[in-house]
Amino acid sequence: MTRYLAGRLLGLVAVLFVTSVVVFGALHLAPGDPVTFLLHGRPATPEAVAALRTQHHLDDPLAVQYAKWLGGVLRGDFGSSAQFHQDVAGLIASRLPGTALLVAYAALLVALIGVGSGILAALRPGPVDRTVLIGTGVATATPSFVTAIALVSLFSVQLGWFPGPGGTPAGLSQQLYHLTLPAFALALTFAGLLARVTRSAMLDELGREHVEVARARGVAERTVVRRHVLRNALGPVVTVGGTMLAGLLISTSIVETAFDVPGLGSLLVASVTAQDFAVVQAITLLSVAAFVLVNLAVDLLAPLIDPRLSLHGEGSS
Amino acid sequence: MTTTTSPAPYRRPGLRRLRVLGQGPMFTVSVAVLVALVLVALLAPVLAPYDPEALDLASSLVGTGADHLLGTDQSGRDVLSRLLHGARTGLLGPLLVVTVSTLLGTLIGVVAAWRGGWADTVLSRSMDMVFAIPGLLLAILLVTVVGSGMTAPVIAMAVAYTPYVGRLVRGIARQEKARPYIEAYRVQGWSGWTVSVRHLLPNIAPTVLAQSAMNFGYALMDLAALSYLGFGVQPPTADWGAMINEGQSAVQQGAMLPALAPSACIVLAVVAFGIVGEGLADRIAKRER
Numbered sequence: 001m002t003r004y005l006a007g008r009l010l011g012l013v014a015v016l017f018v019t020s021v022v023v024f025g026a027l028h029l030a031p032g033d034p035v036t037f038l039l040h041g042r043p044a045t046p047e048a049v050a051a052l053r054t055q056h057h058l059d060d061p062l063a064v065q066y067a068k069w070l071g072g073v074l075r076g077d078f079g080s081s082a083q084f085h086q087d088v089a090g091l092i093a094s095r096l097p098g099t100a101l102l103v104a105y106a107a108l109l110v111a112l113i114g115v116g117s118g119i120l121a122a123l124r125p126g127p128v129d130r131t132v133l134i135g136t137g138v139a140t141a142t143p144s145f146v147t148a149i150a151l152v153s154l155f156s157v158q159l160g161w162f163p164g165p166g167g168t169p170a171g172l173s174q175q176l177y178h179l180t181l182p183a184f185a186l187a188l189t190f191a192g193l194l195a196r197v198t199r200s201a202m203l204d205e206l207g208r209e210h211v212e213v214a215r216a217r218g219v220a221e222r223t224v225v226r227r228h229v230l231r232n233a234l235g236p237v238v239t240v241g242g243t244m245l246a247g248l249l250i251s252t253s254i255v256e257t258a259f260d261v262p263g264l265g266s267l268l269v270a271s272v273t274a275q276d277f278a279v280v281q282a283i284t285l286l287s288v289a290a291f292v293l294v295n296l297a298v299d300l301l302a303p304l305i306d307p308r309l310s311l312h313g314e315g316s317s
Numbered sequence: 318m319t320t321t322t323s324p325a326p327y328r329r330p331g332l333r334r335l336r337v338l339g340q341g342p343m344f345t346v347s348v349a350v351l352v353a354l355v356l357v358a359l360l361a362p363v364l365a366p367y368d369p370e371a372l373d374l375a376s377s378l379v380g381t382g383a384d385h386l387l388g389t390d391q392s393g394r395d396v397l398s399r400l401l402h403g404a405r406t407g408l409l410g411p412l413l414v415v416t417v418s419t420l421l422g423t424l425i426g427v428v429a430a431w432r433g434g435w436a437d438t439v440l441s442r443s444m445d446m447v448f449a450i451p452g453l454l455l456a457i458l459l460v461t462v463v464g465s466g467m468t469a470p471v472i473a474m475a476v477a478y479t480p481y482v483g484r485l486v487r488g489i490a491r492q493e494k495a496r497p498y499i500e501a502y503r504v505q506g507w508s509g510w511t512v513s514v515r516h517l518l519p520n521i522a523p524t525v526l527a528q529s530a531m532n533f534g535y536a537l538m539d540l541a542a543l544s545y546l547g548f549g550v551q552p553p554t555a556d557w558g559a560m561i562n563e564g565q566s567a568v569q570q571g572a573m574l575p576a577l578a579p580s581a582c583i584v585l586a587v588v589a590f591g592i593v594g595e596g597l598a599d600r601i602a603k604r605e606r
Contacts, residue, residue, distance in 0.1 A: 014442075015449040022450070023458065030462040037462070141587040143538050145545045146580040149561060153573045164569050250451045254542055258565070269546055272461045280461045284454050292449055 008299070012292050019288045020073070023281050024066050027056070034058060038082065038277055055079050055278075078282035083274045088282045092264065099263035102186065102256070103248050105179050109187035110194055110244060115237060117191075118198025122206065123225065132195060139192030144251050148185040148258035155181060166260040182259040186251055190244045197240045201233035208232075235306030242298030246291045344596040350589040358404040367395035369402040369555040381574065390560070390575040391567050394553075400578055402555040407586065410471055410549070411536035417475040419529050422482025423521075427513055429483070430490035441487070444480035452477030452539060460548040467550055470543040478532055485528055489521045527597035534590030541583050557583050 030037040035044075038052050052058070056079070057065045072079070078088035121132035156164040162181045169178040205211065206229055214224050253265030260266070264283060271279035357364065366386075373393035381388050387396040429440040456473035463469040493499060494517070502512045543549045544558030552559060557579035564576030 011445070015446055018446050019450055022455075026458050026462050029459075138584070138588070141534075141538075141591060142584050143542055143545075143587075145542060145558075145561060146583060149565065149568060149576045149580055152565075153568045153577065157569060157571055157573075165565075250453055253453070253457075254546065257546060268457065272457055273547065275461060277461060280458065284458050287454055288450055291451060 005300075008296055012296055015292050016289060019285060020070055021066070023285050024069055026281075027277060028062070037275070073282075073285065079278035081271070081276050081279050083271060083276040083279070088278050091267070091279065092282060092286070095262065095264045095267045098261055099249075099252050099256070099265060101175065102179055102182055102252060102261060102263060103245075105176065105183035106186040106190075106248055107245060109183055110190045110248070111241065113187065113191040114194025114241075115198050116195075118195040118237075119202060119230070121195065121199045122202035129199075132199070136192035136195045139188050140196075142189065144185050144189060144254050145258050147188050148182070148255060151181045151185055152259075165258065168262075179261070182255050182261055185258065186248060186255045189251075190248060194237065194241055194244065198233065198237050201236045202229055205229045205232045232306075235302065238305050239298060239302045242301070243295055245298075246294040249287060249290055249294075343592055347589040347592040347596070350585060351593060354404055354408065354586060354589075357401055358408050361401040361405055365395075365398035365401045367398040369394060369398040370553045371395075380572075387578050388572070388574045390564060396560075396575050396578055399555040399560055400557075400582060403557045403560060403579060403582070406467070406544075406550045406554065406556045407537060407541070407582070410467060410474075410540040411533045413471050414474045414478055414536040414540070415529050415533050418478035418532065419482050419525060421475070422479045423486050423518075423525060425479065425483040426486025426488075427490050427517065429487045430494055431509055431513060437487075440483070444483050447476060447480045450477075453542065456539075456543055457548070460543075465548045465551055470540055470549050474536055474539055478536060481532060482525065482528060486521060486525060489524055490517060493517055493520055523597070523601050527594055527601060529594075530590055530597055531594030534587045534594065537590065538583065538587050 027034050027037070034056065035049055035052055035058065038056065039048065057068045060068065076089050078092070080086065081088050081091055084091055117132050117136070121129045152164055155162045163178055167178060169175045211224060211228050214228050215221070219228075252263060253268050255261070256263045256265035257269045268280065268283045270276075271283070371394060373389070376385075376389055376393045379385055379389045379393070385395050385397065387400065390396055390399070425440050425444065429437040452474055455477055456470045459469040459473045499512060499516065502516060503509075540549060541558035541561075544556050545562050547559070547562060550556040550559055552563070560579040561576045564572075564574075564579070567573075567575050568577075
């Protein structure tokens, strides 16, 4: 267990190290002088050039530049945004709540719709099952920006139930109301996948002997499903659900852009367009860190929910 | 008979449900859809009734009719013509991604399996690293430095997809290598390279092909997302992802087709590639059983 954990942590540090090298090195991939790239058409006053050279330590050798940059990052100093003339860390902190709320909302929808329709499909073979299968098939082949367009045209333009893209809602309830369509657009693909995983995990359990025995003992069907099927099926559902959380995080850039939600994802996209490199570096690095951390957390937590997934099995592959 | 089963192609979990549709008539229909798509891409200049980039601001957002079967977009361009031409960029990008990642992944996988030892460790660990970095982020980073266009997204996605192929090929190649026929060739004094190219590759090719078909759909979806964000093919070139981006504001004015038509094309293509890939994988699995 300790050895497994140490190995995983080592792998995590290795991934973060490589990512940091890539994110740092990207600046030097840019054609021409890094300063010209960082200025991105802004007036090249001697002061601006000098400030950029200092900020990115461009007068030092490459290894020293990297070490100084990484030192700053580890202290939470990501430099300053060329676009907003603001501290990158502060900028990210101000955009984080919007994204966190959207991801939380979408995660809730994924869990409810995904697990719900998965259970339904497993318990009702025939037309219901087939409908869920086809529905989830289409849902998972539909990119989130396509879902976004479809939702806006139906629920915002045609029916007028929900607001379209844009707008600055005040208060949590208004905010949630505005985030409903974006959350659905973000959630649909992942919900389709989770429904499939839930369905097959449930079907696996339904065919087991202990379920037959429980039924034969005269245990009520509701209790059988809840205590004997659902509980055992939860393991794979949680594992897949957890990894999807990381996927949701990455997909926010698309959905936030489609709905004009002021969050980290739309900040990332705007910063790419404006070639605001410090912001892109920071968000890329933080996203990869969140991605690998969530995946590690899921792998460590899964055995707690389902003890059969004990860690000892992991070393064999 | 050997009872070893080859490692199945990696399926992005999302598309696994298409598997039930992979056998039977849906497979045939999907192949037909893909053939039609390729024909449309090749013949777009002949088929398109209008120049896809010809602006006609006087007839902006005209609805469906005899003149424009699918109406026009905000700038008065014929949606059908843009859709047909969009199939070209829509298929060319994924084709490049899949070709590069399949060649590179096969090379890495075969070398890792054949050499074993430290070469295997280094190559496998490197593939794990690339796996941990989401392709979309890699593309965004590259676009920031190199600029928008087809180049950066295609390079980033080719890199991101290589480990999918590499891991698969390494797995099958290791199993193949353990089989007696390979040993027999080696005893006859054939070089490792000759045995790999002449005998190993033909045996693993079908599985790799199935994986590539699935990757094609995923790459199409990823590249469309990038061009939707404005990082891919630049206007005024017709491209499905970019068309959805441009059509967004029209949707709020009640004109759905300029955005919904390319959306439908993307979903259709992704579903078709998924079903064909799954169908091929299932056929291979059945044959081996």
